[in-house]
Amino acid sequence: MRLLALSALGLLAVVAVPARPADPDYDLVIRNGRVVDGTGNPWFAGDVAVRGNTIAAVGRVTGTAARTIDAKGKIVAPGFIDIHSHSDETLFEDGKAESKVRQGVTTEVLGEGRSAAPLVGKLSARKVTARGKTFEWTTVRGYLDEIDRAGVGVNVATYVGLDNVWESVMGQSHARPTPAEFEQMKAVIDAAMRDGAFGLSSLLAMPPGSLATTDDLVELAKAAGRRGGIYSAHTRNEGTGVFDAVREMIAVAERAGVPVDIIHIKIADQQFWGRMNEVVALIDAARRRGVDVRANVYPYTRGNNNLSSIVPPWAHEGGRAKLLERLRDPAARTRMKADITGGIPGWYNHFTAVGGDWSRMLVSGRGPYEGLTMDRVISEKQKGKTPLPDALDVLFDVLVEQDGSVPTVYAHHDEKDMTLALAQPWCSVGSDGYALATEGPLRRGNPHPRSFGTFPRVLGEYVRDRGVLRLEDAVRKMTSLNAAKLGLRDRGVLRPGAFADVTVFDPAAVADRATYTAPFQYAVGVEYVVVNGKVVLDRGTHTGALPGKALRHAP
Known part of the structure; x- marks a missing residue:
């Protein structure tokens, strides 16, 4: 009898223990959406399943999930890759990247x-x-390590700046480098590439970038190319010299044997508006003969630079202190006016x-003039x-007053060309x-609206409202095309095994x-980002999550 009682108690104990629920098959499933996978292929109805940090399945997904998002009536696309950004330091201030x-x-x-790096040799940490x-760094490796330590809401990749x-x-x-000094430059690029940079980038319209000759660019691009990098270039002249500037980029790509991506391609001088077809023809011809030259663009007709860019290049030699000295000097002012x-x-x-036209220059930086033309x-x-000061003298005075820098938006290119x-x-x-x-701290100045609207503007204005692009082509331009430029094989597409970056x-x-x-x-209109x-x-x-990672190019 006692044995029967014990057996009954044991049975009750077994029965009383609840069954452990099975682990869900996926951490997240986005269901019922129109999937635009980033390749340019037509959208299809389907689901996207995520396990850990990768995409586990795409299509009709069965199984359970820790969380399900109903995307009925919505587009499910790869997360957008911003191929040209300047968030190097704002990400430290607020990693949410709102x-x-x-x-x-x-x-x-x-x-x-x-x-952001490298800051070696004659540059300071x-x-x-x-x-x-x-956060402190001198090398590309150090910068990327600090990005990871800070915690960011987006992934971060970087070039090494010329x-x-x-x-x-x-x-x-502004002196020409000696052969030995030029070899040092190539060594700096090589070290940056080994640290994880994705290539060489440049701004050739102003010094010191403008000091580099075409031959220099070929050799420096080769230094990046030896480690599998590309060359991303703001050309030497986006105005009346635009055709020669594009030809130079084609020559660098051809002679160096590296892919070239022309930054924000445009015709930024009203004298040449309406001639983008000629720029397109140059690039198409180069690509037909096997030269890997491409470009990127932002969907606006105004660009952001600085009032100091109006000052001729020779006045910048020696850095900001020398620039300010020249801006105060009457003789130098006379020479600058003639050149301008x-x-x-x-x-x-x-x-x-x-x-x-001064009305086409809008001050975008912080200070007493922000938001004024x-x-x-x-x-x-x-x-x-009395007499009225010359307008260029006022420009020089403003630059002196603002320590040589006044960020400014210029209305300088044309919608049809863009x-x-x-x-x-x-x-x-x-x-x-x-x-x-x-x-918060990142609300400052009067910035260009592209910091807030670039990608939705493409999807709203140029896909839905004006039909300039197919939806699938627009998404490709913001995802897999940018990933391909960088050699990011596991981002920019929705497929099993790719990283789970989803919009x-x-x-x-x-x-x-x-x-x-x-x-x-x-x-508006972006509802979920993974x-x-x-x-x-x-x-x-914004959830406040900071799951972004520093991406390191593997040479």
């Missing part, structure tokens, strides 16, 4: 003339204090590019003075913007809201 994530961006690619931490390379060896001198109004062969002149600034500075470039199969999309925010948006609602005079407005398998944007609200 203005980019809310556009559907999951990867930022950094570097133009300058890059960079130190940033933010979020209660101090300005860094040049100044690490030459400092602020008359031009210098081969120099891209922002002043003549906008026809000398330069005609208003000049008018205020001239008020009550859309023609955008439509080319070799042209991808990049913002040329920053990760900013509508509140879900409403094709009927997606749109940019930021304007030139009211830029601090987030885009970075490395983690939901970063949930029903249009």
Whole structure:
């Protein structure tokens, strides 16, 4: 009897233990969406399943999930790759990258003339204090390590900037490098590539980049190419010298044997508006003979630079202190005025590019003039003075007052030219913007609206409203085309085994809201963003998750 009682108790004990629920098959399944996989193929109805940080299945997915997102009526696409961004330091200040994530961006690619690193030789280490931490680096490896330590909401890749390379060896001198110094530059590039840079980038319109000859560029691009890198270039002249500048990029690609990506291709001088077809013909002809030259574009007709870019290149030699010295010198001012109004062969002149129209220059940086066009600034500075100060003298005075730097938006190119470039199969999309925010420390200045609206603007304005692009082609330009340029084989597409960077948006609602005079407005219509398998944007609200990673090129 006692044995029976014990047996009954044991049976009760066994029965009382609840069965352990089976683990879900997936961490996340996005169901019922229109899947645009990034390849350019037509959309299809289906699901995307995520396990860990990778995509586990695409199509009709069966099985359970820890979380399910119903994407009925929505587009499910790869996360957007911003091929040209300047968020090098804003990501330390606020790793959430709000203005980019809310556009559907999951990867930022950094570097133009300058890059965050390397800072070696005659350059000094960079130190940033933010979020209660101090970040410091000198090398590309060190910068990427600090990005990981900071925690970011997007993935981060970087080029090595030509300005860094040049100044690490030459400092602020405009002298020609000796053969030994040129070898040092190539060694700096090689070290940066081994540290994880994806290639060489440059800004050739201003020094020190403008000091490099075509032959220099070929040899420096080869240094990056030996480690599998590309050359990403802001050309020497986007105005009246645009055709020669594009020919130079084709020559570099052909002679160096490296892929070249022309940054924000445009015709930025009203004298040549309407001739983008000639630029397209140059690139098409080069590609037909096997030269790997491509481009990217932002979907706006105004560009961002600096009032200091109106000052001729020779006045910049020696760095900012020397520039300020020359801006104060009457004799130097006379020479600068002659060069600004008359031009210098081969120099891209922002002043003549906008026809000398001060109203087409909008101050975008922080300070007393932010949000004002330069005609208003000049008018205020001239008020009550007899004789009226010359407008160029006012420009010089403003630059001196603002320590040589006044970020400015220039209205210098044409919608028809821009859309023609955008439509080319070799042209991808990049913002040329920053990760900013509508509140907090990253709400500052009067930035170009592209920091808030580039990718939704393409999808809303140029796909849905105007039909310039097919939806699938637009998504390809923002995903797999950019990934292919960088050699990122596991991002930019929705397929099993790829990293789970995913964007879900409403094709009927997606749109940019930021304007030139009211830029601090987030885009609308992007509902979910997933970075490395983690939901970063949930029903249009940032979750605060920081699952982004520093991406390192493997040479």
